[in-house]
Amino acid sequence: MNSDDNKLKLLQQFSEMLGDSQSITLGDVQRKLKKEKLSEELDVDEVMDYLAASGITVLETTVPKTLNDPLAMYFKDISDVDILGKEKELEIAYRMRKTIDELQSMIPLTTLSIAGMIEQGSYLETGLISVDEFTISSFRPDDISPTEHRNDILDAISRLSLIYKKLVSFIVPSRKGSLGTERYWERKQRFLKQVQEEIEFINPSFKVIEDILPVFKKVMDFYQRERDNFQKVLDIAGIGIEDARALFESSESVRKKIIKKFSLGENTIDALANAYRRFSRVERRTMDISLIPIPQLMERIGKLDELVERFERDRETLIKANVRLVVNIARNYMNKGVDFLDLIQDGNHALLKAVERFDPERGYKLSTYAIWWVRQAMICAIAEQGQVIRLPAYLIQWARKYSHIVQELSQKLGREPTNEEIAKKMGISPEDLENMLQALQGQVSLERKLGHDEDSRTIGDIIEDKSSESPSLATTLTVLQQEIKKILDTLTPREAEVIKLRFGLEDNFPRTLEEIGKMFGLSRERIRQIEARALKKLRHPTKIRILEAFTKE
Structure with a gap:
């Protein structure tokens, strides 16, 4: 039995000790680990993650009870959601996988949808969409880097573009005589098979598919x-x-x-x-x-709305059933410079990605797979937004592991452990440990007080750059830019780009509808429609409230 299997067995054993209990305090987790002599084999965070994945709430802080407190209201909402059993969860996941396969299989059916897929690929190439948002294909970081994964997807888009050009060059001459003949459809079937292979490799996400689907309604x-x-x-x-x-x-x-x-x-x-x-x-x-006979195409298009509704309904069910996992993991990252609700929001966004990528064939629960995505999102949020002068995300993870091992060894040995003992436990050399500690010591918190009194000034208070604008104004503008970016991310890539160009959000140079139309190769009226659709989404009350706060500054 390998170490991972042994650890999983111990985690299951620990969970069984709790019986039918649906909650446990962090202190009880630590005491039980020590009592059962499991503290050497299991890390506290691993146990908390496993319990959260099993639907058991780890109580660490007091939940606010004010009815108008958004956090209290959020906790109340999620407490009313039933946790799905493993069998039910897998049933929904299998149905979601089947639905997304059916939606993906629509893309090769018309030249317009193939062109739409290639256009989406251009957004990936220019950075308008990330590889995580573009594809639901999984990859092992041990075998391939995210950059290599992105390049593989872009290579597939290039191959798809080449197939598309050959397909179009075949269609045009066919209008003169062979249109609709048996040989015509046989040739199209070969193109269809080639496109299907590339689409299966790309494995586009629902977000990408959703942007392509309108072409079918037009057809x-x-x-x-x-x-x-x-x-x-x-x-x-x-x-x-x-x-x-x-x-x-x-x-x-x-x-x-x-x-x-x-x-x-x-x-x-x-x-x-x-x-x-x-x-x-x-x-x-x-x-x-069309790459298939028209009656078949019309029949397939007629089922699209039902497929989309089914996918969104199943996705929402899985997300709601696992939001407690996000809250439990977020508790581990409190007081790290990021608001608790912001951590939950980032975690929920990561949970959405995990739900779409979940492979039920592996047989384990969604929460087991989602933990990595949620934790990574929170770690990155802390690395980007926290008050500490920025540390790389991997170093934050390392520091967290280091502190737990020091605490564990101190309890076991009854004294402060040496660097050699810590390094051995962490599986690294003492030299590497020294280098990491030096890197950590070189980071200074902007909130560090200069005196011993509570009213003492912080380092952030005395740092000044006379050539820069007001720090408070700069901070407000930065936060505003971040909020605008978050809001624009709720639009499709094309809608977001049209809004940016129309209002000059990136270069302070607003464009006319005609200018934007030339850039996209679309008519003025089409750009106006895209702008109108985007503005309608942006006028949603939740988005307006976010931006209204800045008008009062």
């Missing part, structure tokens, strides 16, 4: 509108669509038989001819962009 509306208009003319003439095709595409003898069979007058034939001409153009265009 359906484009085709169905003219199809319905043609059907109205057919109904008036009392003739079916196949007979109408034969009327205009078959020999003269067949044409005469149809006219006689349906007693078609000259005016009726003219009306049919005009309607058929318009419908044929639309049908040819739809056939051009």
